Amino acid sequence: MKSYLKKYCNSIAVILAVVCLAGAFSSSKINFNSTGDREGFFLLEGEAGYWFELTDDLFPEEAPRLIYGTPLTWFKRVVSATQCIAGSDSCINFDWNESTGRGFIKNLYPDGRKLLICLGRFQGHKGIAAKGLFVGGGLPPGDPDYNINNADQTGMAFFNGNRYYHIWCNVNEGMASDLDNTPISHPTEWEFIESKVLENSGKNLTLSSSHRALINGTPYEIDKYLFYNAGDSYFTLVTEITNRGDKPARFIYLYGDEPFLGNYGSSKGNVGWLNGGLVNTESHFDTWTNTFAGMFDYGNPLAGEKHGEYTGVANFIEWDRESRPQVGYFANREGGTGFGPNNPLANPDNRFIGLEWARELEPAESFSFTLAIGMAGSNPVSQFPEKPFTNLN
Numbered sequence: 001m002k003s004y005l006k007k008y009c010n011s012i013a014v015i016l017a018v019v020c021l022a023g024a025f026s027s028s029k030i031n032f033n034s035t036g037d038r039e040g041f042f043l044l045e046g047e048a049g050y051w052f053e054l055t056d057d058l059f060p061e062e063a064p065r066l067i068y069g070t071p072l073t074w075f076k077r078v079v080s081a082t083q084c085i086a087g088s089d090s091c092i093n094f095d096w097n098e099s100t101g102r103g104f105i106k107n108l109y110p111d112g113r114k115l116l117i118c119l120g121r122f123q124g125h126k127g128i129a130a131k132g133l134f135v136g137g138g139l140p141p142g143d144p145d146y147n148i149n150n151a152d153q154t155g156m157a158f159f160n161g162n163r164y165y166h167i168w169c170n171v172n173e174g175m176a177s178d179l180d181n182t183p184i185s186h187p188t189e190w191e192f193i194e195s196k197v198l199e200n201s202g203k204n205l206t207l208s209s210s211h212r213a214l215i216n217g218t219p220y221e222i223d224k225y226l227f228y229n230a231g232d233s234y235f236t237l238v239t240e241i242t243n244r245g246d247k248p249a250r251f252i253y254l255y256g257d258e259p260f261l262g263n264y265g266s267s268k269g270n271v272g273w274l275n276g277g278l279v280n281t282e283s284h285f286d287t288w289t290n291t292f293a294g295m296f297d298y299g300n301p302l303a304g305e306k307h308g309e310y311t312g313v314a315n316f317i318e319w320d321r322e323s324r325p326q327v328g329y330f331a332n333r334e335g336g337t338g339f340g341p342n343n344p345l346a347n348p349d350n351r352f353i354g355l356e357w358a359r360e361l362e363p364a365e366s367f368s369f370t371l372a373i374g375m376a377g378s379n380p381v382s383q384f385p386e387k388p389f390t391n392l393n
Contacts, residue, residue, distance in 0.1 A: 029046070029050060029051040029052070030046070030050060030051060030052050030053070030054065031046060031047075031048075031050040031052070031053040031054070032053075032054050032055075033053055033054065033055040033056075034055070034056055035055060035056055035057040035100065035129060036056075036097070036099055036100045037056055037057035037076060037097055037100055037102060037140070038056050038057075038072070038075050038076040038077060039056060039057040039058070039071060039072070039073075039075075039076050039140045039141060039142060040056065040057070040058070040069060040070050040071035040072045040073075040075070040141055040142060041054075041056065041069065041070050041072060042054070042055050042056070042057070042058045042062075042066060042068070042069035042070075042141075043066075043067045043068045043069065044062055044065040044066055044067060045065040045067060047065070052067070053065070057140065057141075058140075058141050058148075059121060059122055059123050059129060059137060059138070060121075060122060060137060060138045060151065060154055061122065061123040061127070062123070063148050066148070069141060071140070071141040071142030071146075072142070073142040076095075076097070076140075076142075077097065077099070078095040078096055078097045078098075078103065079095075079096045079097075079098060079197040079200065080093075080094060080095045080096070081093045081094050081200070081202065083202070084106075084108055084202070085108075086108035086109060086110050086112075087110060088110055089110065089230070089231070090107055090108060090109050090110065090230040090231035091107075091108055091202060091203070091230055092105060092106070092107055092108075092202065092203070092205055092228065092230050093105075093106040093107075093108060094106065094200075094205060095140065095143075096195070096197050096207060097195075098194070098195050098196055098197065099195075100120070100131055100195075101120050101131040101132040101133070101192055101194075101195035101209045102119065102120040102121050102130075102131065102137075103119055103120070103121070103207075104116065104117060104118045104119065104121065104139055104140070104143075105117040105119070105205060105228055105235070106145070107228075107230060107231065107232070109231070111161070112161045113158070113159055113160055113161055114145075114158070114159035115156075115157075115158055115159075115232075115233060115375070116139070116145075116153060116156065116157045116158070116159070116164075117135065117156050117228070117235060118135070118136060118137045118138055118139065118154060118155060118156070119132075119133055119134065119135060119136075119137070119207075119226070120132050120133070120134055120136070120137065120209075121136065121137025121138055121139075121140070122134075122136035122137030122138075122154075122170045123188075124136070124170065124186060124187065124188040125186035125188045125189060126188070126189075128188035128189070129188070130187060130188050131187075131188075131192040131195075131209070132187060132192060132195060132209035132211060132224060133195075133207060133208070133209045133224040133225075133226045133237065134170075134171050134173060134187050135155055135156055135168055135169075135170070135171045135257075135373070136154070136155050136169065136170030136171055137154060137155070137170065138151075138153065138154040139153065150164060151166075151264035151265065152164040152165060152166045152263065152264045153166075154166070154169070154264065155167070155168045155169045155170060155259075156168035156315075156373075156374070156375070158233075158313065158375055165262055165263075165311055165313045166259070166260050166261065166262060166263060166264040167259065167261065167313065167315050167374070167375045168257055168259045168315055168373065169257055169258060169259050169260050169264070170257075171255065171256075171257055172254070172255075172256045172257055172258075172334055172352075172354075173186070173187055173254065173255050173256075174186045174187065174253075174254050175213055175215050175220070175222075175241075175251055175252065175253050175254070176215065176216075176251070176252045176254070177215050177216035177218070177249070177250060177251055177252070178216075178250070178252070179252055179335075179356075182215075182216050184254065185213050185214075185215055187211065189213070190211040190212060190213040190222065191211060191212040191213070192209070192210075192211055193210040193211060193212060194209070194210050195207070195208060195209040195210070196208045198225075202230070203229065203230045204227075204228070204229055204230070205226075205227070205228045205229075206225065206226070206227050206228075207225070207226045208223065208224065208225050208226075209223075209224050210222070210223050210224075211223075211224075212244075215249070215251055216249075217245075218243065218244075218245040218247075218249035218251075219244040219245050220241055220242065220243060220244060220245075220251065221241070221242040221244050222239065222240070222241055222242075223239075223240045223242075224237065224238065224239050224240075225237070225238040225240075226238075232374070232388070233374045233375045233376075233377070233388055234316070234372050234373060234374020234375065234388060234390060235372070235373060235374060236370065236371070236372050236373075236390070236392075237370070237371045237372075237373060238368060238369075238370050238371075239253070239368060239369055239370075239371075240366055240367070240368040241253065241359075241361070241366065241367050241368070242361070242364065242365070242366040243361035243362065243363055243364065243365055243366075244363075244364070245363055246363055247363060248360055248361065248362050248363070249360065249361060250358070250359070250360040250361075251358075251359060251360075251361070252356055252357065252358050253356070253357040253359075253369075254354065254355070254356050255317075255325075255354070255355045255356075255371070256334060256352055256353055256354030256355060257352070257353060258334070258349070258350045258351060258352045259295055259315055259353070260349075261295050261296070261297045261311075261313060261314070261315055262297035262310060262311035262312075262313050263297075263311065265349065266348065266349060267347055267348055267349050267350055267351040268303075268305060268310075268348055269297045269298060269299045269300070269305055269309070269310035269311070270295045270296070270297055270298075270300075270345065270351045271295065271296050271298055271299070271300045271345055271351075272293065272294070272295055272296070272330035272345065272353065273293070273294050273295065273296045273314065273384075273385050274290050274292075274293055275290060275291075275292070276290075278296065278298070278384075279330050279345070280300050280301070280302045280303075280344055280345060281302065281330075281341050281342065281343055281344050281345060282329070282330060282331045282332060282336070282339035282340060282341065282343040282344075282345060283329065283330055283339075283341050284327065284328065284329045284336075285328045285329065285330075286328075287319065287324045287325050287326070287327070287328045287355070288321065288324060290328070291318055291319060291321055291324070291392070291393045292316050292317060292318035292319070292372075292387055293316070293317060293328055293330075293353060294314055294315045294316035294317060294353070294376055294385060294387070295314065295315055295330075295351070295353055296312075296313075296314040296376075296384075296385050297310045297311045297312060297313050297314065298310055298312065300344060300345055300346065302344035302345075302346065303344050303345065303346035312378065312383060313375065314375070314376040314378070314385035315373075315374065315375055315376060316372075316373075316374060316375075316376045316385070316387045317353070317355070317371055317372070317373050318371065318372040318373075318387065318390055318392050318393070319355070319369065319370070319371055319392070320369065320370040320371075320392050320393065321393055323357075323367070323368065323369035323370065324369075325355040325356055325357045325369070326356060326357060326358050327354070327355065327356035327358075328353075328354070328355050328356075329353075329354050330345060330351070330352070330353055331345075331351075331352050331354065332345060332346065332347035332350060332351060332352065333347065333350055333352060334350070334352050334354065335354070336352070336354055357369060370392060372390040372392050374388070376388070
């Protein structure tokens, strides 16, 4: 208790000292940035002409600018797991801030392994912080597993008892009316409406987030629902899109990622995989005959990479066949423009898996699609990926 009080008092003393220092300078030199997360107190090097920045949370993109920080877990307002101590069964540890739509899910397995899913805890397009059920970012600084120097434990990650493996990165998600001549609207540009914890039983978790977006003059409502069951290596994500305009409108929805599979910051070793085998070159795949796709950190001989030199972890994304995307592809860049089957997946930091839906909706009409997103298993004989059963198909 004494050590805790000493640490608490020291933190408060530093906060007061910095606040006094802030008052001594012109406010024009200090950027006060409240995220609403109330995760702690963080003093950063300033940007855009500011000397310093004071903020109440720390995203991975800001870590290089950190001067001083202290988490204040008693200060934040989140819905969390009542208790999660893995025994004979897996259990869910999570924090969710309903007012900002940010948090994480951490599954604890009985043998010490962990699966981490961070949601909305990143700065996306134009440096704007995400809000809602969008994969990406890192743990809050007050979490006992937080490590500012380990980017492998961001986005979706797996701890095997020895180290974290990066599984999925910040999702590349967005909407457009026509990819040829209209810009993509990113989730960080959408209006955040609300977020809720709909179920929290200790074994089952359901979260929601609601958003509004204006796409080429048409207002849309985007509602997202995430379902996670303790012990699973994946989560299920439902996205419902409703035309709130007064005339029919067409949209294209995009979901994809350059996952930096295995080790954050590098795409080396990443190849595609489908039910029929591995994919070493840029290519489209049929989303009817294939109901899932993923990447495998295995090494691509067409890129001069040798098998056995990579982590061997794999991810997957599965779709409901009835609401399937019209386009699926592996490429060396987001969007997949200008690629061909003779181009090996060889980009050192941007081997990409992408899905695209195209729909036209009448006023008040909705369209929804369901994805299962997670980590694939490994066949004990072949060592090749195996998708877990998800009930989607």
